[in-house]
Amino acid sequence: MPFRADREVPGLIVKFGDYPLHHGGVGAIRSLGRLGVPMYAITEDRYTPAACSRYLERAFVWPTSGAEEPAYLVEGLLRVGRRIGRPAVLIPTDEEAAVLIAEHQDALADRFLFPRVEPGLPRRLASKQGLHELCAAHGVPSPVAAFPRSYDDIVEFAEKARFPVVAKNREAFVRRTRPAVNGTTKIATRAGLLTLARDWGERPGVVLQEYLPREEAEDWIVHACFAADSTPLALFTGVKVRSWPPHAGMTANAYVVDNPELADLAARFIQQIGFSGIVDLDLRFDRRDGRYKLLDFNPRMGAQFRLFESGSGVDVVRALHLDLTGRPVPAGEQRAGHRYVVENIDLPALLAYRRSGYTTPHAPHRPSGTELAWFAGDDPLPFLTMLARFVRPGAKHLYRLWRTNRRGGTTTAMK
Template sequence: MPFGVDRGVPGLIVKFGDYPLHHGGVGAIRSLGRLGVPMYAITEDRYTPAAVSRYLERAFVWPTTGTEAPERLVEGLLRIGRRIGRPALLVPTDEEAAVLIAEHQAELGGGFLFPRVDSGLPRRLASKQGLHELCVKHGIASPTAVFPQSYEEVERFAATARFPVVAKNREAFVRRARPAVNGTTRIGSRDGLLRLAKEWGEHPGVILQEYLPREDAEDWIVHAYFDAESTPLALFTGVKVRSWPPHAGMTANAYVVDNPELADLAARFIKEIGFSGVIDLDLRFDRRDGQYKLLDFNPRMGAQFRLFENEAGVDVVRAMHLDLTGRRVPEGEQRAGHRYVVENIDLPALIAYRRSGYTTPHAPARASGTELAWLAGDDLRPFFTMLARFVRPGARHLYQLWRTSRRGGGTG
């Protein structure tokens, strides 16, 4: 690598909740670990893929649900920090962790390194309603949306709405309570919406959004790291080819594609809201009106971040470590045409997409290189651990995801 990192500052993967098969955490451990940075991780048990990586110094087994009181989670982080024995860079892999860090900067600042940001901003960005309001304020296109406060408001919306529509949980922290819907849910009719809304109680925690038909749209992603002045030190754009569940879930297959218009849009938005740190954006390009519409803003590292690296070898996690330890972040063009594949979910996604006939016009005909989420020649154990944990329950899990995605008419 043409740059040097501070190997005296370790990294700590922070995750809350039970999702042991997370390739993003493994990717971050490898990314910094290959540079000689000591890596630590919070894991559900000692036999997760992250826990067995050759680049991990130590796994701190700490099963959490995402429902714990913030004070307990902060104390647990501080206890881990004392066991590490020196300030460590925090790398959150979920919204709960990113928001907790932002809202407890004073308590965590002595023992850890992390980007400083307005304490309420990550929670607002992770919220579907908060994000929509920020988009409206700053002139960023997003799907038309309503936020019903009662069943009666759902009825009034249903009387005039154009179907299909999309329902999502209003707040990001669905693990803290029973979610109204299981992920992004496409609802095909007025009767289907009213039937589903009867299960939401007196105060529906949902956003009802216009449906952007996939035959007229393309899914794009932006990953970036912004410094304390909200200046991008690493910014990448790519196109999502497949996701699981189909058209609504996590990225299964994606390519790096240069998109200066999208990069400028993302940089302007981040500058205006004053965010600092790593971001993962999901946007859908609506060919009907020529606009990129922001669907999701993850104020943390995305699971597929290793798709993106510049010519100098910098990804968003490396950029964050370099910047927060006072190093210069080398510039360079992104690896256009590079491909990312998540082995355990791309095959079922491929089958589903072939049946639907959907294609991505901007995907290159041939990849310039491929990054696998799990399999790495210098770190094989996470791949085989993933297989061992995935194969038997995995088929049932994929089936449940597929069934969930079809409820109410399928995913949007």
């Protein structure tokens, strides 16, 4: 490997909320741990897959819901920093953590290393309305959207809308309040929309978007890490083959596919808004008008980031650590054709996609290599722990995510 990481500066996985089966955190622990970087993680308990990794120095058991007050979370994070005893690179795995770090940079700066950004930017990017406004301001295509403020607004929208439409929660912090919808929800009819909307209260916290039909679309992802001046340190593009729940959820299977046009679009947008650090973008290519439309902007590490690695051995987490410790990030081309598989959700996703008849035209017939989300020969315990925690409750959870909400012909999928 043509670089050495600073082994005196540890990394800390920061997560708020109860989602113990998170393969992204395990991937980050392995990625830096294999370079000799001491790794720490905040975990729900001592028996999460992340807590069982051989590359983890210590798990800080700190159950949170995501509904705590920011002051409480900041103080808890500082307490973890004091226990580590030296500045650590923060690696957030959810929007709550990314936004908290950005909005409390001064309080956290003495204990931790992290990219400095405009404090309100990550919250705006994580918000569906904030992202839509930024896209409009900078000429980046995104789905046509409406942001109703009342039930009457929804009725007016329903009179003119072309169905089906998609409903999503407007703000990122849906764990802090009762969410209007349980993830990305496809609504087939006007009657179905009005029925659902009756449960959304006086101020519906939703965005209603045009539906981009999967028969005329392709799902693309961009993972990247940007320097303080918003220039790319590492930038990768790939295509999502399968997700769970189908077509609207977490990546279950993906490939690295070179896409210079998409890479340029992402880099220009990041430069325009002045973001630095790791990003995970979801875009849909609409064959009807030939444009890539930005669906989601996650201002943090994505769970499937280990799909992407350059020929010089750099992924976005390694790029972040190298940059924040003052080391150069070596250039290198991405591993085109490389595949990523999330073992516990790809099999049900495969069965569902076969029934739907959907295939992506960009998946290579023979991958150049495969990265498994959970299993690793040098670190098997996270995989075994995942199986032990997943088999019974996990199967029930998959069913709940996939089942169709029959009210008004809606389909709900977690994102």
